[in-house]
Amino acid sequence: MSILNWYYPQTPEEAALLVQRDGMIPCGGGTMLLRSAMTRTRGFIDLRHLHLGYFNASSQSTTLGATLTYSETVEKMASVLPDSIIGKALHHAASTPLRNVITLGGSLAAAPPWSDLLGPLVALEAEVELIGQNPGNFSVTDYLGRSELREKSLMVNIRFANAQWESYYYRGVRTSFDLPSLTITILAEKTIHGQLKNIRIVLVGTREKYQRLQHLEQQLVEERPHLHQLPEFIPDLLSGFAGRRLGSAEFMARLAGIELQRGLEKILREV
C-alpha cells in the first residue's frame, strides 16, 4: 500500500492549492473514504480547521457550509426553517452516531445511491460553491453530471433559494435504520388562491442515480388534475429502475409509482 500523507490546512486558500495536487482527497467526515479502495490516493486534506461548518439563512436563501454534519444541519434547520425538506430528509438518514460524522460536502461529493441528501438538493435546485481547479458556483445537477467539475476541487458550501414549499419525503427502506433504496422528494408551491403554481419531483435510487420527473411536473401545473385522476398521470417508471436489495426493478418501479401517487395526493390535498 502506498504512503499516504495527511494535511491540515488552516485556510480555504491553502486547501484550494493542496486539492489541485495529484491524488489529494478532501476529508470531512471520512465515512465514504473508509469504504473506498484509495489506490490512487496520495494524501488526505483534513477540512476541520477551515471553518466551513456555518449555516446562514436569510429570507432569500440558505447557505450550508460543506463540513456541516447531518446532525448539525438538522438541529439548525429545526430552529430556523422547521419545515425544510432538508431537515425532514436528514432527520431519518443513517443512525445518530453516523449523522454526527457524515458531512454535507462529503455526502454530495460521493453521492451514493442511498443518499438522503441528493433528492432534496436536486428538488431545491441548489448550487454548490467550489474552490480549487474549477472555482465558481455550479448547480448541483451540473456538479453531479460533470466529473471534471469534481476533479481537484473542494466544495465550500451549498446554497438554495428559500420559498414557501409544501414538501413530501419518502424513504424506501426495509427497517427504519436501513439505507434507503429509493427516495421520493416532492416540493410544491401554491398561489395565494391555493392553486398549484410550481412542483418539483425527484426520485433517487434509479438507474441514473436520480431522476427528475419534469414532464409530470409540467402536466400537474398545467392540467391541475383532481385527486381521483392522479393514477392516470403517474408515468410508467420501469425503465428507470434496476433491481436493488429492496427488490427487483419491477418491484422498485411499482413501489415508486404507488408512493409517488400517495405523496402527490398528500401534497395536492394540502395545496
Add this chain to the structure above:
Amino acid sequence: MEGTFRINGRHELLEFSERATLLQVLRDNGHQEVKEGCAEGQCGSCLVLLDGRLVNSCQVFAAAAVNREITTVQGLGTIHAPHAIQEALVEVGAVQCGFCTPGMVMAAYYLLRHHPDPSEKEIRRALDGNLCRCTGYTKIIEGIRLAARRMRQA
C-alpha cells in the same frame, strides 16, 4: 505518523498508521473497552464521544481525531465507581453477553445529556445505531429510563 489524543482526560501521544481508524488506535493502545463489532458503522459497539459528539470510532480516521477530546466508556465509570447508567443496566438485567453494552452506555449517556427526561420513542431513536443480539432491547430501554430518573433526582 504520531499524534496527541486527549483520551478520558489524559493526553496520550500515540503512533499509528495513516489509514488507521480511531477504533484501531484506541484498541491498540489499551482501550479495549471500546469494542470492535462490524467495523462498518452499523452495530455501535465502538461508540465513543469525539469532542462531545457520539461517533462510531470505526468510521473516523485516527488522523482526523488528533488533538481532539475522546471519551470512552471508561471515562464515564469504572467497576469501582460505575456511572448511574451502568448501575441501572446491571440492575434491570439489561446485560447478557455484554459485548454491545459499552456502546449502549455511550449512546444512553449522549441522549441523557441532551434529553434528561426522554420518552420511550426518544430512547429508541437514540439507540438507532446500536445492535444487541441478546436482550431484545426491552431491558436496555428500561435501564435507560431508570438511569434517567435517578440522574434527574441526583
